[in-house]
Amino acid sequence: MSPLLWLIFLPLAGGLIAVIDGRSRTRSALWAQAGLFGCLVAACRPVFFVLSTGTPLVLHLPWSMAEGNFQLMLDPLSAFFLLPVVILGPLFALYGAPYMRHYSDGGYRHGVHWFFYNLLAVGMILVLLARNGLLFMLAWEVMSLAPFFLVLFHDREKKARFAAWVYLVAGHLGGVLLLLFFLLLGTSGHSLDFSTFQPLSLSPAFRHLLFGLAFVGFGVKAGILPVHVWLPEAHPAAPSHVSAYMSGVMIKMGIYGILRAVLLLGGPVYSWGMILVVTGVVSGILGVLFALAQHDLKRLLAYHSVENIGIILLGLGVGMIGISQGRPLVAVFGLAGGLLHVLNHSLFKGMLFLGAGSIQHQCATLEIDELGGLKRRMPKTAFCFLVGSAAICGLPPLNGFISEFLIYSGAVHGQTILSAATVWPLLLTLAGLALIGGLAAACFVKAYGIIFLGSPRSSHAEDAGETGASMYLPMGLLAVACIGIGLAAPLFLQLVRKPVGVFLPTFVTLLPFADAAYQLRIISLVGAGVILLGLGFALLRALLLRNRPIRREATWGCGYQYPNAARMQYTASSFARPITLFFDAILRSRVTGNVPEGLVPTRIGVETDTPDPLTRFCFTPLFVGISGFLGLLRWMQHGRVQLYILYIVTTLFLLLAALAEGWL
Amino acid sequence: MSLTAVILSLLLSPLLLSVINRSKALLAGRRGAPMLQPYFDLVRLLKKGVVYSNVSAGLVQLAPVCNLAALMLCTLLVPLGPLPALIHFQGDFILLAYLMGLGRFVTMLGALDTGSSFEGMGASREAFFAALAEPAFFLAMAGLAKMTGSQSLTGMLQTISMDHWQHNAPSLLLILVALFLVFLAENARIPVDDPTTHLELTMIHEVMILDHSGPDLAMIEYGVALKIWLMAAIAASILVPSGTNPLWLALFLVLMAVIGVLVGLVESSMARLRLIRVPQLLIGAGVFAGLALFLEFVQ
Numbered sequence: 028m029s030p031l032l033w034l035i036f037l038p039l040a041g042g043l044i045a046v047i048d049g050r051s052r053t054r055s056a057l058w059a060q061a062g063l064f065g066c067l068v069a070a071c072r073p074v075f076f077v078l079s080t081g082t083p084l085v086l087h088l089p090w091s092m093a094e095g096n097f098q099l100m101l102d103p104l105s106a107f108f109l110l111p112v113v114i115l116g117p118l119f120a121l122y123g124a125p126y127m128r129h130y131s132d133g134g135y136r137h138g139v140h141w142f143f144y145n146l147l148a149v150g151m152i153l154v155l156l157a158r159n160g161l162l163f164m165l166a167w168e169v170m171s172l173a174p175f176f177l178v179l180f181h182d183r184e185k186k187a188r189f190a191a192w193v194y195l196v197a198g199h200l201g202g203v204l205l206l207l208f209f210l211l212l213g214t215s216g217h218s219l220d221f222s223t224f225q226p227l228s229l230s231p232a233f234r235h236l237l238f239g240l241a242f243v244g245f246g247v248k249a250g251i252l253p254v255h256v257w258l259p260e261a262h263p264a265a266p267s268h269v270s271a272y273m274s275g276v277m278i279k280m281g282i283y284g285i286l287r288a289v290l291l292l293g294g295p296v297y298s299w300g301m302i303l304v305v306t307g308v309v310s311g312i313l314g315v316l317f318a319l320a321q322h323d324l325k326r327l328l329a330y331h332s333v334e335n336i337g338i339i340l341l342g343l344g345v346g347m348i349g350i351s352q353g354r355p356l357v358a359v360f361g362l363a364g365g366l367l368h369v370l371n372h373s374l375f376k377g378m379l380f381l382g383a384g385s386i387q388h389q390c391a392t393l394e395i396d397e398l399g400g401l402k403r404r405m406p407k408t409a410f411c412f413l414v415g416s417a418a419i420c421g422l423p424p425l426n427g428f429i430s431e432f433l434i435y436s437g438a439v440h441g442q443t444i445l446s447a448a449t450v451w452p453l454l455l456t457l458a459g460l461a462l463i464g465g466l467a468a469a470c471f472v473k474a475y476g477i478i479f480l481g482s483p484r485s486s487h488a489e490d491a492g493e494t495g496a497s498m499y500l501p502m503g504l505l506a507v508a509c510i511g512i513g514l515a516a517p518l519f520l521q522l523v524r525k526p527v528g529v530f531l532p533t534f535v536t537l538l539p540f541a542d543a544a545y546q547l548r549i550i551s552l553v554g555a556g557v558i559l560l561g562l563g564f565a566l567l568r569a570l571l572l573r574n575r576p577i578r579r580e581a582t583w584g585c586g587y588q589y590p591n592a593a594r595m596q597y598t599a600s601s602f603a604r605p606i607t608l609f610f611d612a613i614l615r616s617r618v619t620g621n622v623p624e625g626l627v628p629t630r631i632g633v634e635t636d637t638p639d640p641l642t643r644f645c646f647t648p649l650f651v652g653i654s655g656f657l658g659l660l661r662w663m664q665h666g667r668v669q670l671y672i673l674y675i676v677t678t679l680f681l682l683l684a685a686l687a688e689g690w691l
Numbered sequence: 692m693s694l695t696a697v698i699l700s701l702l703l704s705p706l707l708l709s710v711i712n713r714s715k716a717l718l719a720g721r722r723g724a725p726m727l728q729p730y731f732d733l734v735r736l737l738k739k740g741v742v743y744s745n746v747s748a749g750l751v752q753l754a755p756v757c758n759l760a761a762l763m764l765c766t767l768l769v770p771l772g773p774l775p776a777l778i779h780f781q782g783d784f785i786l787l788a789y790l791m792g793l794g795r796f797v798t799m800l801g802a803l804d805t806g807s808s809f810e811g812m813g814a815s816r817e818a819f820f821a822a823l824a825e826p827a828f829f830l831a832m833a834g835l836a837k838m839t840g841s842q843s844l845t846g847m848l849q850t851i852s853m854d855h856w857q858h859n860a861p862s863l864l865l866i867l868v869a870l871f872l873v874f875l876a877e878n879a880r881i882p883v884d885d886p887t888t889h890l891e892l893t894m895i896h897e898v899m900i901l902d903h904s905g906p907d908l909a910m911i912e913y914g915v916a917l918k919i920w921l922m923a924a925i926a927a928s929i930l931v932p933s934g935t936n937p938l939w940l941a942l943f944l945v946l947m948a949v950i951g952v953l954v955g956l957v958e959s960s961m962a963r964l965r966l967i968r969v970p971q972l973l974i975g976a977g978v979f980a981g982l983a984l985f986l987e988f989v990q
Contacts, residue, residue: 180743213843234924269824294856363937370924373753388749399806400746400748400806402748402749402750403748409748413800417793417796420792420796421789422766422789422792422796423761423786423790423793424794425791428789432782432785432786432789435782435785436781436782436785436842439782439785439833439836439842440781440782440842442833442836442837442984443837443840443842447988447989450988454833454981454984457826457829457830458826458829458830458831458977458981459826460829461788461825461826461829462822462823462825462826464789464822464825465792465818465821465822465823465824465825465826465931466822468792468795468796468799468816468818468821468822469818469819469821469822470800471796472800472803472814472818473815473818475800476799476802476803476804476811476814477803480748480750480803480804480806481746481803481804481806482746482806485835507716510897526694526908542781545780546780546781546782549756549778549780549783553764553767553778553786553790556760556764557757557760557761557764557790557793558760560759560760560763560764561756561757561759561760562756563760564755564756564759564910565752565756567906568752568755568756568906568907568910571737571906572740572905572906573742575739575740575741575905576740576741577740577741577742577743578740578742578743579742579743579744579745580742580743580744580745581744581807582744582745582746582806582807582902583744583805583809583901583902584807584809585808585809585891593806595808596806596807596808596811597803597808597810597811597814597815601811601812601815602811602815602818603815604815605815605816605819605966606818606819606822609819609970
């Protein structure tokens, strides 16, 4: 059997056995894990081969369906996106097994859950391998439907049902556009096989239209603003390992789709890069602003996925502008940065979602203002979460900085050589990325500081304890990966060499890659320097303090008698308030309660709440309007079967009549 | 002798603080503390024991060492007038900005570690103002990169010559103004923050470090001196002509002192802005830098 088929077969088999053996909670999880680990082992050789040589692996099978062959191919781009799918899938499952122990009463169907978990992996793998439009759409549907059932795991909660519903609708509206994209592109060749598409025979305007279809269709999955609305609903509702897999890995399939669509359309043009940059800046800045205004940790993380997708788009947009303007250095830096950020984000965002899961597991709440002081109670989880927080803010010496540096560097270089008319997206990238970085730091200082530091704000947090090793070890592995990529950046740059080569001939990428490797080597060295010097100072301090008093006292409270009262601490809302107030025109936070008034205010208590403005002001009115309009047709639908049969017969008769008259 | 720049930065940085303090004192009609007072303070703090908050979970200890480590590595990246930086490569200013960002990140976490609402307040303000200052800094650097064709701090700052001043004077001036505003905000000076204020409620930087003491506080104070020195050095280096003439090094040091006096003048002549005005100041800095870039592109 071809190695590519093993990649699909093993997790599928694991999932199927899991559902057959679904009575046992532990065994079904084990079967699913076995399938995913098998897939990881099977993927090692082909992925390594493709990423090191750049030669694609191909599999052709005859197919009885119309429009082409059953074609699978693993090219460097697919292989790169396959990495997080096959590595993080089993790792999150490893975390998921003990996490799911919490839900052990009879109402929860664990076998089914693990089946759909593995099916999600299978769907993503098949999306990456498919080289036929029909096969791609089938795989895309599998990948889109599996999370619906995963989110519905908590189907007794109204919130989860709503989230799954929003996800389903969003996913399928995107799917319609993709179907159109492939069908229209198929008209350029004679089948839906990717290899037979002839994009250059199409008029430029038609190609722009096709790109638009693909960008919006894939953008829904990726969570680009303004079609991100399913993310903040679905991620919080799903079990944490599922949120991690969806947010860390699945949404990247949207990015893969955009890149694949660009290749299928014959390579990037300037205006597409421009669109990517503009949507990237909007997603990035608004994503982090919405995140700042959230009180629920998982919702906050979901919005940060929107932000990071924005950063990825910025990188890819800079790269595409570089390609279209014939500037290899800009192209390589942008693309390499964007692609590396895909990998990096899957690592730290996956870890942060696992951390959120551990908090939910131990404290039974994710309300940030109910938590506090968890670092003392869950030190290992806290350490991993700290690494993840610093990494997602793009701080050295961690992996997030590596990819963001490449994007910055590409944009800075580009703006010195591009003409005045074409340069503005690069300047937008620079300013946007800087603002995003600063706001992300604010948001994660808030998240980490309020959750893990200070004193507990509720009994939930007060009584929390560390999770079991099977829950913090997967996080630890991811933390090591984040640090490792930061300290060995030139090595990991090699991962994207061949994928970037898919867009550009190899000989023009050699010099830019040498430049990037040189810069990253220095950055890694400086990063190591920060760690070593920090350790050195800590040692120095320990030496200085050897024979001196180290006292523990109450926090300075400006003379107030009870400075340590948990209620007096700053809350997440108050921490973010200056920023959310400044951007209130966008965020439209709702303030309820008794705002202090007069000279001697008595009862004071203020709550802020920031539902997604786009859902609130755009999509909800839109869908309510549509449903109101369709309600006008409800008189046709009254549940009498006889009448429905009459409709069918009438339609059939009309169609036959039309055929007979030659109208059709 | 590229190590010279590093050593000079490490040795002289506290002196800039005393220049500021001395000029403020003279303007207020006082004699002022001795020029070496910051050094005495550091030594005194290093000799003390420490007090930690009993709420703290360890970030209070992590923050000073991590912050100082990041800022010390920044000294490797910044050229001092004619002296090139020890490490320079294309895009090194990005690393510089993010190393400072790392220092700020851990300092803010160290503040929240004490569970004090005052320190939370300070961290919240610091986070907001820093986020607004970043785009201004990056646009200013992009402006210099466009003008000089180089993307390393050393390359940019040492390429600027009289030629650039003749052709690009408006852009250069705008960039200088933008950098000076960012410098004031990042280093918690008036009009953004008042380092000598007495009321915790109105502080930004000072309130974040309320619960640090002894060697920890020494590390933080030294970090403050390094940061203000490095950011002033970038501005001063723009004004120093290129070339290895030792006279230029003297000019650079004089310019650093001038910047110190300038800060003292600003602090003596105006009050701090209301907190809701500060964002406007920083966005103004961004607009200046953007305008500088615009001028370069239309030329």
